[in-house]
Amino acid sequence: MSEVKQKIAVIGAGSWGTALAMVLADNEHQVRLWGHNEALITEINIHHTNSKYLPEIELPPNIVGYHSLEKAVEGIETIIMAVPTKAIREVLNDIVPLVKQQVTIVHVSKGIEPDSLLRISEMIEEEVPASKLQAVVVLSGPSHAEEVSLRQPTIVTVSSENMRAAEKIQDLFMNQNFRVYTNPDIVGVEIGGALKNIIALAAGITNGLGYGDNAKAALITRGLAEISRLGTAMGANPLTFSGITGIGDLIVTCTSIHSRNWRAGNMLGKGKNLEEVLENMGMVVEGVRTTKAAYQLAEKVGVDMPITKALYGVLFNEQNVKDSVDSLMTRMKKNEMEELFNAWGDKPKQ
Ligand SMILES: NC(=O)C1=CN([C@@H]2O[C@H](COP(=O)(O)OP(=O)(O)OC[C@H]3O[C@@H](n4cnc5c(N)ncnc54)[C@H](O)[C@@H]3O)[C@@H](O)[C@H]2O)C=CC1
Numbered sequence: 001m002s003e004v005k006q007k008i009a010v011i012g013a014g015s016w017g018t019a020l021a022m023v024l025a026d027n028e029h030q031v032r033l034w035g036h037n038e039a040l041i042t043e044i045n046i047h048h049t050n051s052k053y054l055p056e057i058e059l060p061p062n063i064v065g066y067h068s069l070e071k072a073v074e075g076i077e078t079i080i081m082a083v084p085t086k087a088i089r090e091v092l093n094d095i096v097p098l099v100k101q102q103v104t105i106v107h108v109s110k111g112i113e114p115d116s117l118l119r120i121s122e123m124i125e126e127e128v129p130a131s132k133l134q135a136v137v138v139l140s141g142p143s144h145a146e147e148v149s150l151r152q153p154t155i156v157t158v159s160s161e162n163m164r165a166a167e168k169i170q171d172l173f174m175n176q177n178f179r180v181y182t183n184p185d186i187v188g189v190e191i192g193g194a195l196k197n198i199i200a201l202a203a204g205i206t207n208g209l210g211y212g213d214n215a216k217a218a219l220i221t222r223g224l225a226e227i228s229r230l231g232t233a234m235g236a237n238p239l240t241f242s243g244i245t246g247i248g249d250l251i252v253t254c255t256s257i258h259s260r261n262w263r264a265g266n267m268l269g270k271g272k273n274l275e276e277v278l279e280n281m282g283m284v285v286e287g288v289r290t291t292k293a294a295y296q297l298a299e300k301v302g303v304d305m306p307i308t309k310a311l312y313g314v315l316f317n318e319q320n321v322k323d324s325v326d327s328l329m330t331r332m333k334k335n336e337m338e339e340l341f342n343a344w345g346d347k348p349k350q
């Protein structure tokens with residue numbers, strides 16, 4: 001844990017922003033938790049609760065809610081961005097004119113931007129002028145807010161092109177319940193975190209269709225293969241995908257009842273349409289937009305991503321879910337070893 005206590009702004013008072021604010025508050029930092037919903041900020045300051053996103057959790061007194069973005073970022077050196085990927089540019093646009101000093105921006109979101117096909121750290125670098133940006137750090141891993149807010153053991157990874165900055169963020173968050181690793185492979189960390197939501201949606205769908213653990217294991221392993229294939233083609237280190245932000249996050253998101261992506265998929269598998277599902281959720285389901293982005297990326301990079309393609313058909317082209325599973329199962333036969341080596345950019349030895 002860092003000995004130096006800081007003032008830190010957490011931007012986004014949804015489930016993840018609030019849970020991470022709690023970790024920082026437990027480490028005795030002064031936490032400013034900004035949210036755009038004034039009623040929620042009033043609740044945080046008066047009752048020390050966030051009943052919409054983390055019911056029954058009491059927030060430490062050193063988390064103070066802010067509705068003014070200007071006051072939240074005043075004199076701050078570290079900003080934690082915890083809004084959905086879709087909102088990042090808009091919120092950064094508001095923040096940039098307000099910061100007079102250089103800041104380190106830590107993003108904790110999991111997505112890729114459709115059409116631009118940028119990772120979140122790249123979006124941040126586009127939005128924040130270099131003169132105001134000390135470093136961009138990503139924090140990612142198998143970490144449902146519901147369990148972090150109960151102070152249950154959790155591990156995550158931080159990554160950055162500036163590893164000194166990543167180590168500072170590791171120190172800021174690390175405590176006995178929240179163990180933070182570093183990994184210099186920012187491409188792999190961001191790609192793994194974003195794309196696991198696609199596979200979680202698919203795992204939810206198979207559950208909704210009444211399929212069991214075999215189907216789930218199939219999706220996790222073959223999902224990892226296609227994530228690694230795309231990630232490696234984009235310059236990631238293939239080893240990252242067998243780590244915390246790869247297989248680790250895939251396991252938790254495909255198997256936990258907390259996962260919004262899994263729950264959304266489950267409803268789709270049971271026959272609900274996408275609009276109904278998203279309305280029902282009331283929280284962000286990042287995998288929907290990321291499926292579009294990953295589909296576009298796979299086409300651009302020329303990488304085979306059959307699960308992503310099938311899900312794209314379900315979400316955006318009204319393909320039947322059961323038919324999509326059937327067509328995945330009846331694809332041309334394959335040699336697994338050859339495929340795995342292809343993902344690693346090498347040739348099979350036998
Ligand atoms: N909830 C979790 O357990 C985890 C979430 N994440 C990631 O963290 C990011 C945020 O997710 P959650 O906090 O779970 O979402 P959430 O749906 O619980 O909360 C999102 C927050 O952002 C706010 N927001 C949405 N659009 C906004 C805008 N245009 N301007 C300002 N604020 C806006 C919402 O009002 C809400 O307070 C996502 O990318 C998610 O994948 C990552 C790890 C764990």
Ligand SMILES: O=C(CO)COP(=O)(O)O
Pocket residue numbers: 110141142143144197200249252253258259260261262284285286
């Ligand atoms: O990223 C997460 C856990 O690591 C949260 O997943 P969901 O967005 O599916 O709830």
